[in-house]
Amino acid sequence: MTIHIPSALRSYTNRQSEVEVAGSTLGEVLSALDAQYPGLRFRIVTEQDRIRPHIRIFVNDEQAQELLTPLDAEDRVYIVCALSGG
Amino acid sequence: MTRTAKTGTLAASKGAVILLIGTRKGAFTLRSDASRRTWKLSAPTFLGHIVHHMVLDPRDRRTMLMAVSTGHLGPTIYRSTDAGKTWKESSAPPAFRKVSEGENGRAVNHVFWLTPCHANEPDAWYAGTSPQGLFRSDNGGVTWSAFSPINEDPQYLEWMGTVQDGTPDGPKLHSIIVDPRDAKHLYFAMSGGGVHESVDGGKTFLPLIKGLEVVEGFDPATVTFHDPHCVRLCPSNPDRLYQQNHCGIYRLDRPSHQWVRIGKNMPKAIGDIGFPMVVHPRNADVAWVLPMDGSTVWPRVSLGGRPAAYVTRNAGKSWSRLDKGFPRTDAWWTVKRQAMSRDGHDPVGLYLGTTSGEIWASRTEGQGWTCIARHLPEIYSVEAAVLGR
Numbered sequence: 001m002t003i004h005i006p007s008a009l010r011s012y013t014n015r016q017s018e019v020e021v022a023g024s025t026l027g028e029v030l031s032a033l034d035a036q037y038p039g040l041r042f043r044i045v046t047e048q049d050r051i052r053p054h055i056r057i058f059v060n061d062e063q064a065q066e067l068l069t070p071l072d073a074e075d076r077v078y079i080v081c082a083l084s085g086g
Numbered sequence: 087m088t089r090t091a092k093t094g095t096l097a098a099s100k101g102a103v104i105l106l107i108g109t110r111k112g113a114f115t116l117r118s119d120a121s122r123r124t125w126k127l128s129a130p131t132f133l134g135h136i137v138h139h140m141v142l143d144p145r146d147r148r149t150m151l152m153a154v155s156t157g158h159l160g161p162t163i164y165r166s167t168d169a170g171k172t173w174k175e176s177s178a179p180p181a182f183r184k185v186s187e188g189e190n191g192r193a194v195n196h197v198f199w200l201t202p203c204h205a206n207e208p209d210a211w212y213a214g215t216s217p218q219g220l221f222r223s224d225n226g227g228v229t230w231s232a233f234s235p236i237n238e239d240p241q242y243l244e245w246m247g248t249v250q251d252g253t254p255d256g257p258k259l260h261s262i263i264v265d266p267r268d269a270k271h272l273y274f275a276m277s278g279g280g281v282h283e284s285v286d287g288g289k290t291f292l293p294l295i296k297g298l299e300v301v302e303g304f305d306p307a308t309v310t311f312h313d314p315h316c317v318r319l320c321p322s323n324p325d326r327l328y329q330q331n332h333c334g335i336y337r338l339d340r341p342s343h344q345w346v347r348i349g350k351n352m353p354k355a356i357g358d359i360g361f362p363m364v365v366h367p368r369n370a371d372v373a374w375v376l377p378m379d380g381s382t383v384w385p386r387v388s389l390g391g392r393p394a395a396y397v398t399r400n401a402g403k404s405w406s407r408l409d410k411g412f413p414r415t416d417a418w419w420t421v422k423r424q425a426m427s428r429d430g431h432d433p434v435g436l437y438l439g440t441t442s443g444e445i446w447a448s449r450t451e452g453q454g455w456t457c458i459a460r461h462l463p464e465i466y467s468v469e470a471a472v473l474g475r
Contacts, residue, residue: 008158039175043159046193047181054158081158 001071003033004078009044012037026057027067029077044079056080096322096368099430101472105437106150107445108137108424111463113152115170122435122449125458131170139424139467141200142169143226145208147474151227153197153213161196163213165227169473178229180213180221182237192217192237199424201262204269214259218246218276220288234288245279245293245309253277253313260423261317265324273317273327280312281329297345299333316363316423323370326401330363330375330423337402348402352377356389356396356407362426366434366451371401374408374428374436374452376421387418395436395452411455412446419444424467439465 003021005013013019021036023029027049034041044055049067051057057064058078059071071077105116105125112130135154143149150166152173163176185191194215203210209226212233222233236242249257258277265271270287273294281298282291293309300311313332320326325340335349335358349358359380366372374397379385388394394409420441429435436448443462448455 006158008156038177039162042179042181043162046160047184048191048193049184050193052158052160 001029001073002076003029004076006079006081008081009040009079012040012043022073023071025067025071026059026064026069026077029071030067054082056082096430098368098432099472103429103431103435104142104471104473105445106140106142106467106469106471107439107459107462107465108140108152108467109443109463109465110136113137113140114459114462116445116459120431122429122431122447125447127459131173132164136196137466138196138198139200139469141202141469142471142473143202143211144471145202145205147472149209149226151200151211153200155196161194161215163197163200163227163230167226176223176227176230178231180215180219180230182219183232192219194219195256197221198258199260199262201264204264205266207269212262212264214262214274216256216258217249217252218257218259218279220259220262220274222288234284234291236282236291242279242291246276247278247310251278251310261314263317263319263327265319266321267324273319275314275317275329277315277332278310278313280309281314281317294338294343295345296343297338297347298329298331298336299347301333315361318363318365318373320365320370322366322368326370328363328365328373328402330360332359334358335360335363335375335402346402348398351398351403352396352405353407356394359384359386360421361386361423362421362438363423364426364428364436367428367430368432369399372397372399372451373402374426376419376426376438378420386420391416391418393417393419395438395455397452408448408452409455410453411448418442422466424469425465427468427470429470429472435470437468437470439468441465 021032107114112133115128116125118125138153140152148169152164155161162179164173166173182192198216199214201212211223213221219237220233221230223230261275263273272284275281281294283294284291300306304311315330317329327338329336334347336345337348338345352358356377360378364374393412396405426438433451441464445459446455447458
């Protein structure tokens with residue numbers, strides 16, 4: 001499935017804004033993403049498997065709050081940095 | 087700076103000095119030659135990242151570690167083995183143990199403090215985190231593991247308190263100190279949570295808070311109420327420590343466990359509140375502080391808008407004002423605990439960075455100050471070092 005990468009994380013993905021990985025849950029997808037781009041997962045998910053406070057992940061149009069969220073191969077996953085600049 | 091075999095004393099360092107500057111928006115360096123008269127500012131590294139601390143390894147003088155986070159992303163550590171030319175990310179940054187479902191596990195918000203381990207432990211480093219955690223790397227910062235049982239110890243967790251009990255940008259473990267005579271003799275401090283000592287290489291730690299005061303109305307016997315801001319060990323006499331605390335300036339001479347409030351000898355109109363503490367590399371009677379306003383709602387800015395460092399040359403019996411070159415008025419500086427440091431040259435160079443983005447330097451042990459950089463982002467940390475040849 002297609003994962004949309006925010007600009008803050010593209011240093012991990014060779015500047016790619018979209019990457020393809022497989023998985024049947026959000027947790028599996030993020031682990032696959034980390035295997036392909038080491039270090040990326042810990043920047044957006046804590047060691048307690050919680051999505052970090054200023055990160056939002058959407059599956060299609062719905063916000064996913066749990067890593068157990070099931071995914072289909074056709075889903076589009078958007079990793080979004082919430083507004084916290086300044 | 088090296089210890090001479092014959093005398094056991096420390097020789098003054100020589101050579102070009104580099105300042106490693108961590109800011110809220112990236113890392114910078116300032117470089118000078120041994121004279122320290124002129125400085126060249128670098129372009130930012132990791133622009134936009136929050137750089138909490140950047141430290142050069144004094145054992146090889148080319149490895150650097152940098153503790154980094156951003157407004158959005160979680161914490162990590164970058165490492166350079168070529169004196170900052172190129173950087174690689176740690177493959178396993180400091181992280182607490184993953185707890186079982188239903189347990190309340192902690193997550194590292196940021197790495198706050200980096201300390202190289204003992205000179206006889208090459209490539210080994212300690213890291214202190216927010217919330218309070220103690221970690222160690224034995225491979226130059228590539229991977230990190232929890233160090234000592236304190237991250238999980240119920241008593242220590244009680245002393246650490248919750249995130250709400252900590253400083254405004256998170257409770258911190260800092261001032262990790264290694265006794266240069268004994269790699270197993272360690273100190274660290276927590277804001278909040280007091281000062282702690284281990285004599286068994288971190289297997290156990292015990293509080294070291296006797297004599298330290300706490301905010302009025304609280305019980306100083308309760309470890310969690312203690313807020314050490316910065317603790318420094320004197321390289322020339324490792325039995326002596328100085329501390330800038332939330333509640334004053336202190337000295338401790340081991341083997342005593344009793345801190346002495348030497349800040350009571352500061353001018354009453356100035357007080358003894360601040361964040362940084364700097365000690366002389368070769369004279370344990372000499373230390374510097376930068377007092378800030380600790381009244382009412384704790385403004386933590388230069389008193390009256392007139393910045394000044396203070397020095398003691400007699401282990402805290404008396405203090406002298408050092409403000410030549412600083413603005414005479416309307417300068418409301420805050421200097422964080424990691425943002426004042428010194429080099430090892432003779433005379434000692436002193437450096438401080440303000441939250442308003444200025445770096446000030448003195449190559450005369452504080453007798454005169456010069457602004458060597460301005461318009462930087464909010465400065466979090468300043469470390470002075472001498473690069474290898």
